[in-house]
Amino acid sequence: MEDKDYLKLIGENISSIRKSKNLSTNEFASRCEMEKSNLIPIEKGRINVTINTLIKIANALNVPLDDLLKF
Amino acid sequence: MEDKDYLKLIGENISSIRKSKNLSTNEFASRCEMEKSNLIPIEKGRINVTINTLIKIANALNVPLDDLLKF
DNA sequence: ATTTTAGGTATGATATATAATACCTTTCAA
DNA sequence: TTGAAAGGTATTATATATCATACCTAAAAT
Numbered sequence: 001m002e003d004k005d006y007l008k009l010i011g012e013n014i015s016s017i018r019k020s021k022n023l024s025t026n027e028f029a030s031r032c033e034m035e036k037s038n039l040i041p042i043e044k045g046r047i048n049v050t051i052n053t054l055i056k057i058a059n060a061l062n063v064p065l066d067d068l069l070k071f
Numbered sequence: 072m073e074d075k076d077y078l079k080l081i082g083e084n085i086s087s088i089r090k091s092k093n094l095s096t097n098e099f100a101s102r103c104e105m106e107k108s109n110l111i112p113i114e115k116g117r118i119n120v121t122i123n124t125l126i127k128i129a130n131a132l133n134v135p136l137d138d139l140l141k142f
Numbered sequence: 143a144t145t146t147t148a149g150g151t152a153t154g155a156t157a158t159a160t161a162a163t164a165c166c167t168t169t170c171a172a
Numbered sequence: 173t174t175g176a177a178a179g180g181t182a183t184t185a186t187a188t189a190t191c192a193t194a195c196c197t198a199a200a201a202t
Contacts, residue, residue, distance in 0.1 A: 003123045003126060006122065006123070006126055007122065007123075010122065024177075024178065024179085025178075025179060025180085026177080026178080026179095034160075034161085035160070035161055035162065035163090036179090036180085037160090037161080037162080037163085037164095037180090037181080037182085037183095038159075038160050038161070040179075040180060040181085041180095041181090044180095047158090047159065047160090048121045048122060048123045048158080048159075048189095049121065049122050049159080050119045050120065050121050050122075050159070050160090050188095050189080051077065051078065051081065051119060051120050051121075051122070051125070052074045052077070052078075052119045053159080053160080054122070055074060055077055065140055066137060066140070069136055069137070069140070095147075095148060095149085096148070096149060096150085097147080097148075097149095105190075105191085106190070106191055106192065106193090107149090107150085108150090108151080108152085108153095108190090108191080108192080108193085108194095109189075109190055109191070111149075111150060111151085112150095112151090115150095118188090118189065118190090119159095119188080119189075120189080121158095121159080121189070121190090124189080124190080
């Protein structure tokens with residue numbers, strides 16, 4: 001599997017968990033203490049996220065890190 | 072748990088798996104197609120690795136990504 | 143004794159993740 | 173019929189991940 005594919009899957013995981021918790025991108029960004037302009041491309045799989053960012057996201061979504069990395 | 076702690080744990084995971092497979096840092100770096108000068112600080116938990124790098128590492132070690140992220 | 147090999151550090155260059163801000167469009171409630 | 177609130181994009185700036193290379197020390201191998 002290509003790197004890009006992993007990023008896309010991670011983005012989809014994040015996006016679908018966020019939606020399942022009824023969080024807007026704004027609310028989500030504020031919980032992550034990150035910029036929406038950075039989070040949306042992450043959900044689209046356009047950014048090669050760092051582990052610290054993934055941890056922030058997992059915390060904001062209140063899920064274990066593993067949930068973001070299911071392939 | 073602090074970000075730094077996660078990085079340290081991930082580094083320890085990587086280091087101990089590498090050693091358990093009897094890989095030198097040079098051989099490891101070459102399998103990752105990465106620089107040793109970047110991998111050693113990762114093992115020390117000094118670098119906020121990206122997902123693509125973690126995936127390269129997991130592939131080089133022939134373990135699932137999850138194995139690097141056990142806390 | 144000399145050479146390898148292994149772990150490790152230092153440094154300058156380049157690519158890119160993230161911040162910060164502004165803006166656009168559509169939808170829907172007031 | 174306006175004006176929030178939603179998803180999304182664009183851009184500039186800053187921090188830092190990764191590359192590329194050179195170098196050091198200690199321990200083993202020859």
